[in-house]
Amino acid sequence: MPNIQILPSLLAADFGHLADACRAAERAGADALHLDVMDGHFVPNLTMGPDIVRMARRSTALPLSVHLMCSRPAVLVDAFLEAGADLVLVHVEAHDDPGALLERIHAAGRRAGVVLNPETPGHAADPWISETDEILLMTVHPGFGGQSFLEHVLPKIASLRARAPAIDLSVDGGITQTTAPACARAGANVLIAGTALYRAADMRVELERMRAACAAAWES
16 A cells, blocks of 8 residues: 655745755655646646756755646646656646656656546546556645645545555645545545645644654554
8 A cells, every 4th residue: 555645845835945945844754845836827826947846856855746737738847857856747637648748757767647626527537547656636726825625525535546546646735734634534645735834833743743643544
């Protein structure tokens, strides 16, 4: 079975001190660092480009999970691979063929995954289950941090876990000390948390508390 992993989301960090934020995640014992790339078209916000990924690669030895919230990920994926992404996640709702993108990412020797928006049914990922390393389920509407968790995604997590028992299932959006264990209980093993970790008084304490709660929920 997959291991519980906790990933701080750099979107919630102080953008004036991003290198320090990368190092803080590593010191806190994070399993990887999550970076949200928004193109201002697929979602109504602009965030990080390849140079931010390159900065993160210089700043930490943590694996870098790069989530492309982009209408045309095929145009951008190579730049993020070259910048140092270890995992690239692409939306099934985007204009480009997810299967071709997964193949391209794997050909570069990196991990690849697909993302589902809250309204997208879980079975939309089924064509790529055998080709993907991770399926990310958005638990808020993508585009902005600090949103409230959408509980209606929990049954989708459980359904996907039943169909894909060995795959990494991740969740992103409104992940807190309360919602993270609920997601783990449903079958998610990768918990991406922004505000809950980067705004904590002590990220290490908060991260380990979340990991322990999710591990207990996973085993229940």
